Amino acid sequence: MNKKYASIDVGTNSIRCLLAELEDGKLTKAEKTLEMTRIGEGVNATKMLQSERILSSTNAIKKFVDEAKSFRAEDIFIMATSAVRDAENRAVFLNAVKAATGYDIDVISGTQEADIGFKGVMAGAISPEQTKLVVDIGGGSTEFIIGNAKGILFSKSIDIGAVRMTNMFGSDYRALSSYVDEKLKLVIERVAVEKTFDLVGIGGTATTFLTMLKKIECYRREWVHNQTITRSEIEALSEALHRMPLEDKKKQVGLDPKRADIIDAGGVILSRIMNLIHAEQMTISDYDNLEGYLFYRLDALKI
Known part of the structure; x- marks a missing residue:
């Protein structure tokens, strides 16, 4: 039986979404879309996420969550990497996304990010x-x-x-x-x-x-x-x-x-x-x- 899921990656430069269909644990269909919101702009210097970047990124995630629901995804998984990881005000962004979508963002470590990337490569x-x-x-x-x-x-x-x-x-x-x-x-x-x-x-x-x-x-x-x-x-x-x-x-x-x-x-x-x-x-x-x-x-x- 086929099952549908969505995976969203909040990166420093872009936010990407995977709509995936799996059969017996194997990927049978996949569609990826992307929005470049550059949430990491200036974070290296200030350690802060800019308010306009928080807003545009939250809107992009909301759009992807809505698309995943229309796709009838059984679950939606959202992770954030380097920029959100480094930002001192990341809670503002995480709370904004939670309020807009009802979903939590998993802020992963650099080690987790490496391991997850490898897991994806090995799948293909x-x-x-x-x-x-x-x-x-x-x-x-x-x-x-x-x-x-x-x-x-x-x-x-x-x-x-x-x-x-x-x-x-x-x-x-x-x-x-x-x-x-x-x-x-x-x-x-x-x-x-x-x-x-x-x-x-x-x-x-x-x-x-x-x-x-x-x-x-x-x-x-x-x-x-x-x-x-x-x-x-x-x-x-x-x-x-x-x-x-x-x-x-x-x-x-x-x-x-x-x-x-x-x-x-x-x-x-x-x-x-x-x-x-x-x-x-x-x-x-x-x-x-x-x-x-x-x-x-x-x-x-x-x-």
Whole structure:
């Protein structure tokens, strides 16, 4: 018997919703939608969520909850990550969402975020037995997870997301690169222990570089999931973006105009990671923390 659920992810840059249909515990249908509300704007500097961002994000969540109810979801699971986690006034936002929707938001830790992302990747992996390094470049943080079908071997969350780095460094890409390299030292040392692994990218930066490179105007899971991009392609595109005025970036095929002002930072983070671990290519997974959080919650409920 098929069962329907919804999973909502409140990220630093965007809020995403998964409407999923499961049969015997396996995903049979999935539809993802997104609203870019950038709730994490300025949080790195002030540790506070801005009132207008709280309002727009609450409205986006309410819209997704209403859509999930129309979908006849049996349950709706909502999580929040880096920005809400870091904000001193997060209770204001959590209470606003509760009042608007009747649902609580689960503010997950960086470790949980990494584990949930890995769980999602494994649900859509072609070769789950092969060790993988999963990299999730978000708006506020980047998660690194090493593991395989037997479980997670290592996970680490580092505060180097695309929104956070844009707010800190602007277009000073040299300073940004140096900062990222310093932050990555511990991860690089651990990755060096693994002799062979598949590099898998999830999240907006990784999927956007693929859609730009493949000239994908209308995002579809089957055009993105398990596709590969090379380090040289990423570096060349990243360099080209650095030279573009913002208005030209907004016209780039495959790049959501609302992501145009943070894509440079995302590209620097992605390029530095691939350089430092000597990876020549990355596989993109459309299965990510939305699927991971759904299965995480269902496991907890033993459904």
